[in-house]
Amino acid sequence: MAKPRPYVVIVSEVSVDGKLTLYRGASSKELMTLMDEEAYRYLHEIRAKVDGIMVGCETVRTDNPSLTVRYVKGKNPVRIIPCSTANLPLDSNVLNTKEAKTWIITTKRAPKERVERIRERGAEVLTVGEDLVDFDELMPLLYERGIKSLMVEGGASINWELVKRGYVDEIRLIHLPVIVGGENVPTLVGGEGFKKLKKLLKLSLRSHFVKGKHLISEWYVVR
Numbered sequence: 001m002a003k004p005r006p007y008v009v010i011v012s013e014v015s016v017d018g019k020l021t022l023y024r025g026a027s028s029k030e031l032m033t034l035m036d037e038e039a040y041r042y043l044h045e046i047r048a049k050v051d052g053i054m055v056g057c058e059t060v061r062t063d064n065p066s067l068t069v070r071y072v073k074g075k076n077p078v079r080i081i082p083c084s085t086a087n088l089p090l091d092s093n094v095l096n097t098k099e100a101k102t103w104i105i106t107t108k109r110a111p112k113e114r115v116e117r118i119r120e121r122g123a124e125v126l127t128v129g130e131d132l133v134d135f136d137e138l139m140p141l142l143y144e145r146g147i148k149s150l151m152v153e154g155g156a157s158i159n160w161e162l163v164k165r166g167y168v169d170e171i172r173l174i175h176l177p178v179i180v181g182g183e184n185v186p187t188l189v190g191g192e193g194f195k196k197l198k199k200l201l202k203l204s205l206r207s208h209f210v211k212g213k214h215l216i217s218e219w220y221v222v223r
Contacts, residue, residue, distance in 0.1 A: 003140035006150035009170040010159055010188075011046055013039070018187045019180035020156060027063045028154070034176050038212030041071045043174065048074025052147040056158040057083030066093040067153070068100055076100035078147065082133040082158065086110035086125070090117055097122035105133050135161050160191030163201055168221055171203065175215040 013032055014020060021028050035043075047053060048069045055065065060081055067079045079094050079102040086106040088095070094102050095118065102123040106115065108130050115125050128138045142150065152162060162168050173188075194200050202222040209216055 004143045005139035005167060006052065006142050006147045007170075008150050008152060008162060008168050009046065009050070009172060010152045010154075010162070010168055011043065011172045011174075012154055012159075012188055013043075013174040013176055014188055015176045015178050015180045017179050017181065019182070020154065020186045020188065022180060022185070023182060024184050024186060025062070028059070029063050029065075031176060031178075031180075034178060035174065035214065036212035037071070039174050039214045039216075042211045042216060044069050044071035044074075046151055046172070047077055048072055050077050050149040050151040052080050052142060052149070053077040053151045053153060054080040054082070054158065055153050056155050057081055057088055058157065059153070059155045060088055060092050060094055064089075064093050065153075066096070066099065077151065078103060080105060080142065080147070080150070082106075082135075082138070084110065084129070084132050086114045086118060088118065090121060095121040095123055105138055107131055107133060135165055135167065139167055154188075156186040156188065156190030159189045163189055164191060164194075168201070170206070170221065171219045173217050173219075174211075175217065177213065177215075 013035060022030050053067050068076045076099060079100055081094060082105040084107045086104060104118055104123050104125045105128050106125060108127055119125055128134050152158060203219040204222050206220050207218045
């Protein structure tokens with residue numbers, strides 16, 4: 001039997017053509033300036049209800065998010081950052097552990113001095129994998145450590161790692177009323193893709209509604 005794992009919800013703002021940023025390497029915060037307060041409140045309501053929130057280390061380097069609850073009242077989730085070489089900027093907002101707990105998930109190839117400097121900032125460092133973070137080992141470990149529900153705010157690479165392994169239960173999208181375009185601009189899910197029709201991740205629309213000026217769509221993953 002499969003080991004218990006967190007209930008996983010991918011939450012993201014996307015343009016009408018599914019883009020996360022204006023161009024590859026750009027911060028998603030630029031597009032997020034198009035979100036109104038109602039959309040931010042929706043996002044933070046989800047944060048306040050989950051045990052953990054995950055983004056990749058590239059998102060931390062590019063966006064420098066805080067990943068805390070601010071637009072509504074509620075607890076801050078544990079911030080969980082998979083980062084195979086622990087190469088996070090030491091001034092990253094997620095390393096401000098006075099606001100919320102932070103777990104950096106790294107591997108045996110991460111430089112020890114880098115790991116120690118992160119620990120000095122107050123974050124907990126977990127080694128899960130040899131060269132790359134092993135998500136098959138990580139997900140049951142998170143559950144054992146009290147993360148029963150996990151919100152994933154990207155980026156595209158992390159989303160793919162979880163999608164391709166069948167670890168995603170819901171997807172919730174805040175649709176931005178714009179077209180970005182661009183062949184190489186990151187979309188909701190990156191990676192190599194499924195490439196075959198029978199392998200596609202199938203979804204069922206649970207709900208759709210408007211918050212402020214934004215369409216919100218919520219999808220269940222079909223098992």
